[in-house]
Amino acid sequence: MRTAVTNLRKTVAMFLLRVALPDRPGSLGAVATALGTAGADIQAVEIVEKYEGFAVDDFMVEVPHGTLPDAMITSCTNLEGVEVLWFSHYPEGWGLHADVAVLDDMTESPERADQILTEAAPVVFRVNWAAQIDQSSGRILARTGMAPAVDALPLRALGSLDQARATELPDEWLPGWPELLVAMAPFKQGTSLLLARKGGPPFIKSELARLRHLAALAN
Numbered sequence: 273m274r275t276a277v278t279n280l281r282k283t284v285a286m287f288l289l290r291v292a293l294p295d296r297p298g299s300l301g302a303v304a305t306a307l308g309t310a311g312a313d314i315q316a317v318e319i320v321e322k323y324e325g326f327a328v329d330d331f332m333v334e335v336p337h338g339t340l341p342d343a344m345i346t347s348c349t350n351l352e353g354v355e356v357l358w359f360s361h362y363p364e365g366w367g368l369h370a371d372v373a374v375l376d377d378m379t380e381s382p383e384r385a386d387q388i389l390t391e392a393a394p395v396v397f398r399v400n401w402a403a404q405i406d407q408s409s410g411r412i413l414a415r416t417g418m419a420p421a422v423d424a425l426p427l428r429a430l431g432s433l434d435q436a437r438a439t440e441l442p443d444e445w446l447p448g449w450p451e452l453l454v455a456m457a458p459f460k461q462g463t464s465l466l467l468a469r470k471g472g473p474p475f476i477k478s479e480l481a482r483l484r485h486l487a488a489l490a491n
Contacts, residue, residue, distance in 0.1 A: 284334045287312075287341065288398065290320065290358040290473050291348055295327040303354060306347040307331065311339050321478040328357065328476065330398075358473030371396060371482065378490055385490040386460040390414045396486070397455075397479060399467040407433040407462050420446055425466070430456070433464040436484040438475035455480060457487040465490075 289307075293299045304314055312333040321328040335344070345356050374392045378385040386404060393402035394416055401418040403425070405411065410424040427433070429445040436457035443451045452468045455475040459465040465487050469475070 283337055284313075285337050285339070285361065286315075287333050287335065287344070288358070288360055289331040289333065289344065289348070289356060290328060291331060292326050292328050292355045292357055293351075294353040295322055295325050299327070299354070300329065302351055303329075303331070303348055306351055307333060307344055310343040310347040311335055312344050321476050326353075360471065360473075371486065374486065375489065386463070386465075387414055389486055389490045390465060391416060393465065393467055394418075397467050397483065399455075399469045401468050403466045403468075404459055404463050405430075405433070405466055407458075407464050413463060419468070420449065422446070430454070430466070433466075434458055436480050436487075438480060455483055457483045458491075459487050460491050 291303060293303055300317070304317075307314060312331075312335050314331055314333050316330075316332045318330045318332075319327060320330050333344070341359060345359055348354050348356050374389060374396055377388045377392070381388065389396075390402050390404045391414075393399060401416045403412050403416070403419045404414040405425055406413060410427045410430065412419070412422065412424060426446060429441055431439060433456055436455075438453065438455040441449075441452045441454055443449075445452070450470065452470055453472060453474055454469070455467045456464050457480070465483070467475075467483065
């Protein structure tokens with residue numbers, strides 16, 4: 273059975289679409305129908321944010337290898353009032369990880385809460401990597417696999433670490449590293465939790481609020 277599932281995985285690709293749509297009855301169903309018509313199998317939908325009559329939803333979809341991504345984008349944007357804000361491959365095995373699951377782990381092992389959240393952050397926030405850094409020196413205290421393999425990150429590039437915020441780091445902010453979208457929040461004992469995305473999507477207010485909340489609970 274496991275072999276069959278593995279073989280099936282090899283025939284499909286996972287994508288993440290962040291879509292802005294009118295916050296009214298029927299809009300979500302219309303987008304789901306459009307994606308299905310384009311050959312996408314929706315695995316999960318998550319409401320990310322609501323504002324001024326619109327909702328921002330994340331759709332995690334599977335499509336057969338070889339399916340043109342443009343077909344999914346076009347099927348959505350052909351709907352009145354719908355805009356695709358971001359579209360990208362979704363790394364295999366990430367899945368959707370509920371905040372409550374991380375909170376449960378942090379509650380069970382409060383002495384390791386900061387380590388637990390740092391390790392889970394790429395899945396919880398859908399970022400490429402995360403790191404716990406010292407606010408005064410930039411020294412990396414913990415990191416996930418794709419984070420820079422250096423002792424410290426340049427504070428001049430990162431800016432203030434004592435409040436939750438998002439910013440964009442320019443190309444070569446660290447020698448050999450491309451531009452990144454980052455978000456940060458005060459963490460445990462004079463540290464900050466740093467999240468990084470390559471390419472996007474941009475961090476939005478609701479994600480910063482979640483980051484601030486979870487980081488505070490790990491303190």
